[in-house]
Amino acid sequence: MIIDITQPLAPGMAVFPGDAPYAEDWTCRIGATSPVNVARVAFSVHCGTHADAPLHYDAQGIAAAGLDLAPFIGPCRVIDARGPGPLCEPGAIAAALEGAPSRILLRLMDRLDPLVWPNGFRALAPETVALLASCGVVLVGVDTPSVDPETSKSLPAHHACRRAEMRILENLVLAHVEPGDYELVALPLKFTNLDASPVRAVLRREGSRRLPHDPSAGR
Numbered sequence: 001m002i003i004d005i006t007q008p009l010a011p012g013m014a015v016f017p018g019d020a021p022y023a024e025d026w027t028c029r030i031g032a033t034s035p036v037n038v039a040r041v042a043f044s045v046h047c048g049t050h051a052d053a054p055l056h057y058d059a060q061g062i063a064a065a066g067l068d069l070a071p072f073i074g075p076c077r078v079i080d081a082r083g084p085g086p087l088c089e090p091g092a093i094a095a096a097l098e099g100a101p102s103r104i105l106l107r108l109m110d111r112l113d114p115l116v117w118p119n120g121f122r123a124l125a126p127e128t129v130a131l132l133a134s135c136g137v138v139l140v141g142v143d144t145p146s147v148d149p150e151t152s153k154s155l156p157a158h159h160a161c162r163r164a165e166m167r168i169l170e171n172l173v174l175a176h177v178e179p180g181d182y183e184l185v186a187l188p189l190k191f192t193n194l195d196a197s198p199v200r201a202v203l204r205r206e207g208s209r210r211l212p213h214d215p216s217a218g219r
Helices: 126-134 156-164
Strands: 002-004 023-028 038-042 050-052 073-080 103-107 139-142 167-170 180-185 196-198 202-204
Touching: 126 156, 156 167
Parallel strands: 073 103, 103 139, 139 167
Antiparallel strands: 002 202, 023 038, 050 167, 050 196, 073 180, 180 202
């Protein structure tokens, strides 16, 4: 079974305040002068579900085309990490990391309306990234626009990922996904000079298991 965890791209979708909006138009439409439809788009590479490249938060970092693809394909674990605080602290996920694969996807919020910017969205404490790194995690994904709070200027979670050489997925759609183990495929495009890339992120479920901390267990 394939589960799509990608945010749709469409005009009017919410983007990071001050970032370029998503826009689309037609270069050609089928008609008397054209046998085909041809579309064009303009948008920030941080629109929708995307992978950050190190260039996003490190002036000397590699661009999207230089990313090793291996972290973006393979076994992963989805963890329900919702909570009342603005940051997901290590204690919120420590128990769920036992025996986990090297890719972790964190559900931090309830289902988000893609047309409404999620003010005050939950983000990751840098100590949580350090915990993931100590467990051998090579990729972390979140269902919010950033691993850092929207008002952060120092980006401590991003830089914790940089130090650990951990890859980042943001704006995943996880509200419909049961916590447990899956196979992840979320490949970035080969943008030679850009600091991020959209991805089509999917999970494939083969013999996955429900985690004992799943809030819905026993219902």
